[in-house]
Amino acid sequence: MSLGSAEVAKIAHLARLAIGAADIASYARNLSSILELVAQMNAVDTTGVEPLAHPLEMAQRLRPDEVSESDRRERFQAIAPSVEAGLYLVPQVIE
């Protein structure tokens, strides 16, 4: 499995990662060699094998839908890059 520059650029976009044009080729090379390693999985026939998502196969625990946390907005927003009036600021999205 080998990835080309266009595919790497597309994956980078899906992952919301800015990758410099000069670096695309080395990412393509490294990602292709990782996918080659991963392709060793095809050596084994897994037809009918149930996929394992949780190592202990425990069921997801549920809890009552009750408020358990206090409001700590000020503390959390104190470490944000940009806030105003309790809101997180980002570049304008809607004209």
Place this chain on the structure above:
Amino acid sequence: MHTQTIAELAAGLRAGDFSSEELTRTLLDRIGRLDPQLNAFITVTAEPALEQARAADRRRAAGESGALTGVPIAHKDIFCTLGVRTSCGSRILDNFIAPYDATVVEKCQAAGLVMLGKTNMDEFAMGSSTETSYYGPTRNPWDLNAVPGGSSGGSAAAVAARLVPGATGTDTGGSIRQPASLCGVTGLKPTYGRVSRWGMIAYASSLDQGGAFGRTAEDVALLLQVMAGFDPRDSTSADQPVPDYSATLNDPLAGLKIGLPREYFGEGLDAQVAEVIEESLAEYRRLGAELVEISLPNAGLAIPSYYVIAPAECSSNLARFDGVRYGYRCENPQDLLDLYTRSRGEGFGAEVKRRIMIGTYALSAGYYDAYYLKAQQIRRLIGQDFRAALAQVDVIMGPTSPTVAFDLGEKVDDPVTMYLSDIYTIAVNLAGLPGMSIPVGFVDGRPVGLQSIGNYFAEAKLLNVAQRYQQVTDWHRRLPPVG
């Protein structure tokens, strides 16, 4: 004082031989003198540490102290620490002052342990050498040209160099056991779910597990006693009773059945490392254990399936770092997409970006069955291999890593070669089992670690098996050149 184990330091504090403040000053002084060579710490919290030490001394004077009150430790910089930078070894969290404590940190504090600082690590725990840290690599106290292993390399190096008697770590594919092996210390990765992941920055949530480093199994037992237990705030935390890990440490090993997977002794294992491992197994035979050959037929598929599952989970977990709510934000973003992509592109290092992209690719439309589903099926086969083996034997043993510590820079530009360094550790995370590494000798002055793998929640057995070996050997007492 610095050469004493946690158990010895706790006894010294109890007897009044020294105060926690004196002990803390001694170790802070060592960190100040020796860490510039090692770079084991990202942050040293000297002032808060001295305050915690004085508080511990007051608790002791008031008769309120516990078993470990006043003993200093360090936390891997992946555990959130209230009011203290929690960087995860990444530029994207370089300015992140955690607004809360991880459960592990809280429990350590409640036990009276004194935090000296936060240790260096591969960025977001993705690496086997601590070279991907934004803060520069940690060096191995046994040889400054060698890596300490990773990702918890700072914790392992700090314990080996006697900067701290114990430290926390996390292990997603070997990140406690491999650095323990390469630095010649004792490290335990508990069963998945044994230690709370709350406040532990997530890399691959179905594999991540917190654990501990010490110089002896006895010390690791003391730390695990503090760290382990059910946590309602972690939805994957195991609701299982925590045994007294120290109570069974000295149980005799007569009749213990040790399984040796032939896949862990074949091609790829360094011949000199193999010799040291054989020697340690002979010691176990002298301790009364029975050695039997076993097979883990799908062992060779562990790395390929891990490099689908872990990147897939990381691509999802690391989506939260977006330059909006906390952490690094790029300069002058043109629009929202630019803010996301440049904050992430500039904030993450190359290995993290590679894994996010592999995960994004594996989960993208049309590829799910070929990659993620296939990897999860193999994960079941690997789990079944271990269950079958552990039905026949009490513990499984083999080398922790195929080689001793490699040189800095040797593998950092070749991700696939780096990945193979975890060939014997990764399957244990896929199965969710506990695993441990103890020092059992040297090759060319660099330590060799023996890995033991136990059944689910059988940490006490692993600690017992390690302790009995350490009672008849002294590899764990050897002092590195820096230390």
